[in-house]
Amino acid sequence: MNDMRLTERAVDATDVKISARKVQVYYGDNHAIKDVDVDIPDRMVTAFIGPSGCGKSTFLRSLNRMNDTIPICRVEGKITLDGEDIYDRRVDPVQLRAKVGMVFQKPNPFPKSIYDNVAYGPRIHGLTRNKAELDEVVEQSLRRAALWNEVKDRLHAPGTGLSGGQQQRLCIARAVATSPEVLLMDEPCSALDPIATAQVEELIDELRANFSVVIVTHSMQQAARVSQKTAFFHLGNLVEYGETGQIFTKPQDPRTESYISGRIG
C-alpha cells in the first residue's frame, strides 16, 4: 500500500475505463474546467489533487453527470465510459449514475434505518428478486465497507445515529450496494478523524479489486497512500497526470513541484 510505483503492481495499464477529451465545464460565464484530457484506468485508484477551487470536484461531478442537477452548468467535449459517450443524447443519466456511483465529502445518510440506507440502491434498480437476496446484498456491502461487525445487531436503527466515520462507511456501503463499475469519491475523508480516515483509506484500497475508484483529495499524503495514478489540477487546467510515484518524486511541471513542496495552494 505504501508502494507508489505502478510497475511493480502488474496492472494492465491499457485497460481504460473512463476517457475524457477536451472537456470544458462552464458555470454560467465562468470557465471552470479548461481542455482536460484524462484516461482513468480500470481497477485502480486515481487521485485528483490541487488547490481549492481548481476544479477537481467539478470535473469529478461531470464524470457521472451530477452537474446536470445544477441549471447553470454546461459541459463540452467528450467523456466516454467503456468507449460510450456519456453525454450522448441516448444515455439516461439515471442509468449512468447507477454504473458510476458517488460518495460525497460530508457523510449524507438518508434519515432511514441502516438497512434501508444500503438497500436503497438495489431497491430502486430492482437488483434483487426477493428479501433473502436483498439481505445478502446488504450484508455483503456492509462487509465490504468494513462496517458489518459494528452494525449487524442494529440494522434497523437510524443511519443518522452512527458516528461520522461510520456514517461515511455507510455511504460507501450504500454506493457499493448498487454494484457500480466506477466509484467517485469527493474528499471522502475531509469530515473524518484520523482513525476513521485510516479505515476508509484501507477500504478504498480493497475496493480497487472490484471497481475503478476516482478520489478527490486535499491531502497529498492521502493521494500518495491510496492512489496509483494522480492528476494535478490548477486553475481549471489539468497540469500533470501520471503514475502517483512519478508525480510525487519526479514531477515534470514546475507548478506540480511547487504544489507538492508546499509553495502554492
Add this chain to the structure above:
Amino acid sequence: MPLPATLFCGLDISMSIGLLLAIILGLAAVGYVIGIRRAKDRAGGDTRRLHSLAGYHGQSVLLFTAVPALLVVGAWLLLQPVVIEARVSGMIAESDVPQGSSLDLVMSDVRRVADGLNAIAANEQLTEDEIAAMGADLGGLRSRLGNAGVALASDVQPSVFEASRTYRQMNNTGLTALSISAILVALAGLVFSASRIQAEFRARNVSESFVKLLFIGSSFVAVLTTFGIIASLVVESVHFFQLYPIKDFLFSLTWNPQFRGGSDLGIWPLLWGTLYVSFVALLFAVPVGLLSAIYLSEYASKRVRSVVKPAIEILAGIPTIVYGLFALITVGPFLRDYFAQPLGLGTSSSSVLTAGLVMGIMLIPFVSSLSDDIINAVPQAMRDGSFGLGATHSETVRQVILPAALPGIVGAILLAASRAIGETMIVVMGAGAAAKLSLNPLEAMTTITVKIVSQLTGDTEFASPETLVAFALGMMLFIFTLGLNVIALYVVRKYREQYE
C-alpha cells in the same frame, strides 16, 4: 397647582389625555438632551472618560422619565372607571330603576347625561354652581341636552341627574389628579436619573436592562391575556354546567335550544358537523396543497416559482367572508344543481360539501406554503446522495425527500386542521345552521363556531343555559384546537432536531 386644574377641567377626556401624553413625551425628550449634556459635562468634555456612550445616558434618562409616567397613566385609566362606576351606582336607589329596566341601563343613561353636561358646560362656559342649578328644571334640561346631541327617551330623573353630576365631577377631578401625578412621576424620574449621571455611571447596562424589562412586560401582556380568556371561558362554562347537566351536554345526541326553556343542548351534532366539514376541507386541501408544494419546491423553474408561489399565497389574504360569498352564490348552487338533485341526495344549496370545498381552497396556501418551506429545508446532500445512486427525481422525492420532510408536513397539516375547526364565516354561508347528525355530505349541517355566534346574537343577558352554552362550546373548541396545536408544535419541534 392651579394651572393644570384649569387646563384640564373643561377639556374633553381624550384631548386632555392626548395633551398629557404629549407633555410626558416632551419631558422625556428634554430628559434625553439633558442626559447627554450632563454626561458630557461630567466627563469634562472628554467623552472617552465615560463608561457608556453619551447616548446611553440620554436613553436612560428618557426611559426613566417616560415609562413610569406612562404606566401610571395606563393603570389609572384602567382603574378610574371601575372605581367611579362603583361609587356612582351606589347613589341610585333600587326604586329609581324603572320597571323592565336594569341598573346597567340606568348607568348608561348616567354616562350619557354626564357627557351632555360636559358638552353644555364647555359650550356655555358654565361654572359648577350653574350646572348644579340646572337640576331645578329637569324638563328644560332634557331639551338642552337634546341640543347638545344627547337625545333622551324621557325626562331626567332627579337621582340620575345627581348621579350624572357626581360622575362628571369625579371624572374631571380624577383626570386632573391623574395629570398632576403623571407629570410629577415623570419629573421625579427625570430628576432622579439625571442626578445620578457620573462619568463612571453604567448607563448602558442600566438602560439595556430597563429595555429588557420592557420586553418581558410585553410578552407577559400576551400571556396574561391568554389566561384571562381561558379564565372567562371557564367561569362562564361553570355557570352553564350549574344550570345544565354536564352529562347531557357531553352525551346527548340532540341540539335543540328553546328560548322558553327545556332545550336539548347536546354537543354531538355540532362536533360532528365541525369534524365533518373540517375533514372534507382537509381531504381537498392536503393533496392539492402537498402536490403543489412538491411541484414548487422540486420541479418548478425559478421563474414559474416566483409567480406561482405568491399567487397561491394571495389565497391566504382573502377575507373568509369573501370565501363565504363564493360558497353561497357559486359552489352551493352548483353542487345542488349538478350533484345533489340529480342524485336525489338533497335540495339544499348549503351543504357540508360546499363549506368543506371552499374551506379547502382557503387552506391550500397553509398546506402548500409551509410544506414548500419544509421540503426546501431538506438538505441538498440528501438529494445528491440519492441522485448519486442513480435514483430518478421522482424516486428521490418519494423515497428520500418526503419521508425526511414528513414530520414537518404533518405539522403543517395539523395547523391547517386547527384553522378549519375554528372557521366560522364559510360554514355559516356554506353549510347552513341546522344541527344534524348525518352522513350525507350534501345535507346542511352546522359547526360549533356557528352555534356560538347564533346563541349569543341579539342577547346581552348571560343568565340562561341557552346563552351560557356558547361558553361551554367555546371551551370545547379551545381544548380541541389547543390539543391540535400542541401536537403540531411537538411534531414540528421533533422535526427540527433532525437537521440542526
